[in-house]
Amino acid sequence: MTAAPAGTAGTALLDVRHVRKVYEGAGRSVEAVRDLTFGVAAGEFACIVGPSGAGKTTLLKCVAGLLGCTGGEVVLEGARVTGPPPGMAVVFQEYGRSLFPWMTVRQNVELPLKERRVPKARRRELVDEALDAVGLGEARHAHPWQLSGGMQQRVAIARAVAYEPHVLLMDEPFAAVDAQTRADLEDLVRDLWKRLGVTVLFVTHDIDESVYLGQRVIVLSNSPTVVLEEVAVDLPAERDQLATRSDPRFAELRARVYKLVQQAKSGHRPGTGDA
Amino acid sequence: MSALGLLRRAALLLAVPALLVAAWWLLTAGSTDFFWPPLSQILGAFDDTWFHGRFTRDVLPSVGRLLAGYLLALVIGVGLGTAIGSVRTLRALLEPVLEFFRAIPPPVLVPILMLFAGIGTGMKILVIVSGCVWPVLLNTVEGVRALDEVLGDTARCYRMRPHSRYVHLVLRGASPQIAAGARQALSIGIILMVISEMFAAGDGVGFTIVQFQRGFAIPQMWTGIILLGLIGVVLSLLFQLVESWALRWYTGLRGSEREG
Amino acid sequence: MTAAGASGRGAGRRRHRPSSAWGLGLLGLAGLMAAVELAPRAGLVQRRYLPPFSTMVSSLADQAGTGAFWRALLDTLRGWATGLAIALAAGVVLGIAIGGVPLLRAALASTIEFLRPIPSVALIPLAVLLYGTGARSTLLLVVYASFWQVLVQVLYGVRDVDPVARETARSYRFRTLTRVRTVIWPTALPYVMTGFRLGAAVALILEITGELVIGSPGLGERIAVAQTSGAVDAMYALVIVVGLIGVAVNLLARATERRVLRWHPSVRREAVA
Numbered sequence: 063m064t065a066a067p068a069g070t071a072g073t074a075l076l077d078v079r080h081v082r083k084v085y086e087g088a089g090r091s092v093e094a095v096r097d098l099t100f101g102v103a104a105g106e107f108a109c110i111v112g113p114s115g116a117g118k119t120t121l122l123k124c125v126a127g128l129l130g131c132t133g134g135e136v137v138l139e140g141a142r143v144t145g146p147p148p149g150m151a152v153v154f155q156e157y158g159r160s161l162f163p164w165m166t167v168r169q170n171v172e173l174p175l176k177e178r179r180v181p182k183a184r185r186r187e188l189v190d191e192a193l194d195a196v197g198l199g200e201a202r203h204a205h206p207w208q209l210s211g212g213m214q215q216r217v218a219i220a221r222a223v224a225y226e227p228h229v230l231l232m233d234e235p236f237a238a239v240d241a242q243t244r245a246d247l248e249d250l251v252r253d254l255w256k257r258l259g260v261t262v263l264f265v266t267h268d269i270d271e272s273v274y275l276g277q278r279v280i281v282l283s284n285s286p287t288v289v290l291e292e293v294a295v296d297l298p299a300e301r302d303q304l305a306t307r308s309d310p311r312f313a314e315l316r317a318r319v320y321k322l323v324q325q326a327k328s329g330h331r332p333g334t335g336d337a
Numbered sequence: 338m339s340a341l342g343l344l345r346r347a348a349l350l351l352a353v354p355a356l357l358v359a360a361w362w363l364l365t366a367g368s369t370d371f372f373w374p375p376l377s378q379i380l381g382a383f384d385d386t387w388f389h390g391r392f393t394r395d396v397l398p399s400v401g402r403l404l405a406g407y408l409l410a411l412v413i414g415v416g417l418g419t420a421i422g423s424v425r426t427l428r429a430l431l432e433p434v435l436e437f438f439r440a441i442p443p444p445v446l447v448p449i450l451m452l453f454a455g456i457g458t459g460m461k462i463l464v465i466v467s468g469c470v471w472p473v474l475l476n477t478v479e480g481v482r483a484l485d486e487v488l489g490d491t492a493r494c495y496r497m498r499p500h501s502r503y504v505h506l507v508l509r510g511a512s513p514q515i516a517a518g519a520r521q522a523l524s525i526g527i528i529l530m531v532i533s534e535m536f537a538a539g540d541g542v543g544f545t546i547v548q549f550q551r552g553f554a555i556p557q558m559w560t561g562i563i564l565l566g567l568i569g570v571v572l573s574l575l576f577q578l579v580e581s582w583a584l585r586w587y588t589g590l591r592g593s594e595r596e597g
Numbered sequence: 598m599t600a601a602g603a604s605g606r607g608a609g610r611r612r613h614r615p616s617s618a619w620g621l622g623l624l625g626l627a628g629l630m631a632a633v634e635l636a637p638r639a640g641l642v643q644r645r646y647l648p649p650f651s652t653m654v655s656s657l658a659d660q661a662g663t664g665a666f667w668r669a670l671l672d673t674l675r676g677w678a679t680g681l682a683i684a685l686a687a688g689v690v691l692g693i694a695i696g697g698v699p700l701l702r703a704a705l706a707s708t709i710e711f712l713r714p715i716p717s718v719a720l721i722p723l724a725v726l727l728y729g730t731g732a733r734s735t736l737l738l739v740v741y742a743s744f745w746q747v748l749v750q751v752l753y754g755v756r757d758v759d760p761v762a763r764e765t766a767r768s769y770r771f772r773t774l775t776r777v778r779t780v781i782w783p784t785a786l787p788y789v790m791t792g793f794r795l796g797a798a799v800a801l802i803l804e805i806t807g808e809l810v811i812g813s814p815g816l817g818e819r820i821a822v823a824q825t826s827g828a829v830d831a832m833y834a835l836v837i838v839v840g841l842i843g844v845a846v847n848l849l850a851r852a853t854e855r856r857v858l859r860w861h862p863s864v865r866r867e868a869v870a
Binding site: 349352426430433436438439441442448531532547558566569570572 | 617618621622623624625626628629645646647703704705707708711713714715716717718719720721722723725726727798801802804805806809810817820821823824829832833835836839840841842843844846847
Binding site for chain 1: 485486487488490491493494495496497498501505506509510512586587589590593594
């Protein structure tokens, strides 16, 4: 059994402790997340997978400070998260809806920096670097809707990168782009992570993607959600769409995560079985 | 666009209006009908009627009151609309009340406001404001309500300050609906400009036209109708100019959605 | 979780109107009535400008006992309905005829955009000269103003016809009437309904305006009479009635629209018009 070596409490940059989320509706309440505890170490690339409806987006919104937790707490760099914290950037799945359509690509990337009152010259530098890093140097004066889906998501990534976050949250960022673009974007994110030393928490429902990208995969149960198991990904740091995916170890890990997700779908929970 | 294409478009644009004017001209050419004087006579009277004193005495005050009332209504409507649209409870509380006020045909506000504000310039501006404000207000509420949640989350994540959130997210995001409301408000504003002057005034285009009608100065009355038409058309063109500039992104966005 | 799923859920939440919203809405209306009742009683506004709400209601009750009130109400509704019907028929027929012929549409589209902003009230003096203060004067205004609303929407609708469907109909050599019935009309119907909804509101505005300014029979004329005779209570009561008619017209138009389009495949977003 592959136990989780990384992210033990105390040394973690991001600590999720016994987070619980109950949605209060009219006359009835739905428990989406029951008890989630895990940590992400500084500089780590962690992926979260789970069956659809596992409350992945709810969890991510709690971590991002967009939703309040019903119980437990999220601690980022020693401070409890009560609202969107500084030093955190989020890339949403709905790229088309997270960019300001009335601003150019450049203005979109620059806006958060203006809000942080970064001086103009430095702003210019950061924006140019970020756009070049995602390969959109040429498109800076275009409007987002003039770009393809993959390019729009690159803009959102550039905006997050230019913000110089310590933690980057990504909520199924490639779920709505085509397969080819998706592979390119995966490599782009790996590349940015290695170059910038940022901590990444990446939510996905795609098992291959989680194994390919992460150093560790956190598998969630079905709703009400708990952590089913954590799987360390001991693949070499250099990853390649062809070589890595045909690596036997990749296949093993993939199968392991796949089995866990299947178990999660059928309602298996850590307390009830071979945990 | 090529010069030929431009020419073609201009021809298409002007062909029918030219035909209509020509038809009017020919049909009334030898007219002895008291109510339908020859167009030549009307056009001949135009300059005499409006450009010797009446332009500054009647036309400018009318248009000035219209613009003052209209702009004031825009500011009030957008301000209140964004506030009401942002607060769910406030919206639920006020929606039926606002629907009622919108449903009152604006001209009946004239007699009411005459009670409060007499028959001066203040009353006329107030009438225009109170008629124009509803479409702007209700459309703004609708626009703010329909703001994209993801965009709102994005703004929060990047810790946008309230002021820039208002300017860059709320106002811009609701601007297509605000523009739709402003367009409705403009035509209501013109109606109210004329009505308030027909009711009680000593100057203004509406007042003057009614004077002509009552004095059976028929060609002059016709020039007034044409002038009102021109005012309507010019203001609408100006509006379109501003709108297409402010909503360039929206037109583009819609276009790309339609293709995609 | 897909993007479509996420946005669908959001839309569902928005459409859903919890009963508490209705309660709040009623509370808002009650608040308005209370404010209108108390403000003049507390001396915040003079009673001859704004009488208490209860006074308006009792004046309304008095008027409701007279035949003149009901005749005026009937006159207003008849004028509104007649004008709207004429505008609707003319707008739909002309819209389909113009929209169906590309050259005609190109030549007329800009003309229509040009003529539309000519304010209907500019015709008031002409109407008075031609028809005096009778109902026909006001009818002219109503038809003129609501006709444009309908016509423009129908033109949008005909323009929206799927070119493939149009080509199909042509290649099977459908007769003109068949083509209108099977291809153009179903596409244009949602737009016609939008035109109907906008036209209905505009028609009411012009009907009341005509009565108020020209003096043709109806509630607007009675408002003018109440105003000149200083019957402030009666004037407010009539304005409330007119406002309620306006609300009813809006609700009726929206309900008709929903009913007619229940079967319609197009899930058209509310046009920003």
